[in-house]
Amino acid sequence: MILLGIETSCDETAAAVLVDGAVRSNIIYSQIAQHAPYGGVVPEIASRDHVRKLPGIIREAMQGAGSSFEQLDGIAVTYGPGLSSSLLIGYSAARALSQRLGIPLTGVHHHEGHIYSVFLSEKPPVLDGAFPMMVLLVSGGDTKLVYMKAPGCYEIIGQTIDDAAGEALDKGAMLLGLGYPGGPVIQKTAEGGNPRAVRFPRGLDNPGGEWKYTFDRKLCFSFSGLKTALLYHVQHHPESLKDETAKRNLIASYQEAVADALAVRIERALELYDCVSFACAGGVSLNKVLREKLGKLSEKCGVPLKLSSPKLCTDNAAMVAGAAFIRQSLGHPFILPDDVNPNLRLENWDNT
């Protein structure tokens, strides 16, 4: 089965071709340079750029895979969640192309793409022996823990109550004047720094206060206090930004706090739930400190860890086509969405 994947949910314009679930091409055009001056994604810039770039990116993905359009068996497109005006471009192009070629179109939840990216490579995906699986989903827009008894069976057991992990890195980097996006620039400038130089909060450390969420507090995340702590630290210790070593230590400590907050929650989740593997997916899963911590956790608890290859961590279309392939190969039919849905919820396959 040859599938074309299309992804335009935020600021990456991407297309990919998968043959029987094996990645044959994975083309990503990142708009980071256009958004960097604003310190975050500007939706209008994103959608204008998607229109400009998508046809060429699709063509490149097809050429990269050595496939012709007539050989395609289906098209998979992200239809939510994401920026409405960005989702619209990929959806419109995908639906038009599927009608033009007379082949099925399926809509894919963006987070499902990230989740199944941990199974993707140049070879067909193998899911045997991976479930039940705990997934830490970490990106610029979301941070949650998803317990999966089986493929297509999602139970959200914890999530952030304010900022996402990627957002915390972006905002921290902005506060320190490091630029955008925060994750890569923090990782680079923290190199060689002492991660224990400054003690930052890990979020929801104190048990007091009203808890209005249905989730277990111990499995939830909060990064707004971390950001405020960084602000106060800089205000009270302005010298920490002037001395290179002190600045490196500060940034390393901030990065450590984000990675540790994530690792601690998944460790708790693994203690509470019966899992035969655990995974981390999404853009923040590229972070080296986080990857090291999760690797050590895997050794400590004896549960295998699944991570995506670096090119499949940030938004891409291979994960979209991959999720569609896995869903279809496990006997769940394609779904043709009528429209994009910026607030799309993660639904179990049995309910769709």
Place this chain on the structure above:
Amino acid sequence: MKAESGIVLGIELSSRQGSLALLKDGTLLAEKTWIGENVRHNVLFQTLETLLGGVGVSYSDISLYAVGRGPGSFSGMRMAFAVAQALALPVKTEVRAVSSGAALALAAAREGAEQIIVVGDARRGQVWYGLFNAGRNVCPELDQEWRLVPYKEVAVQEETLVVSSDADRLRDYIPQLTLSLFPLARDVAALALKQTVPEPLEPLYLHPPVFVEPKFS
């Protein structure tokens, strides 16, 4: 096959009336229009199928895609380009962009007008407008650049016909606005066939994408 002697699919989504049309050798074969306050995806894609099926045309028969590039609804314009360029991908069919304003001026010229102002609601207290000269048997031509001005600064000479697809919203501000029309895909397709200078293959945006200062510049 040369576009001029084949089948053209016109796609016009820049106003709240969507429109698709097929021209064969320059003559209208079929056209479908629909009204949607918001972009309605299903309607567009279903209409596309019924339009082609109704006259027995397949995608492989189409030799040119003509897209209305606005000015107008950002979402509509973007959808039109995304759809046309995707349809064109498999056999590298030609895509031409056409001013939706010129299509509206062409429709107004059929009413007998020679000096035409095409005006639209740019929101945020502004209108966009363009002055077109329409001679006999000639495509309407934009006299100067499109302008973006506050509602009250639209100057209209007596002999000029003012046409808009936002007439219901703009009549209170522009009393001379007498003609309410929507750009049609048939006119977009016809103008694409007569095009001598290619227009950029992207929507005609009259607003910049952002209104805030960059943080790190």
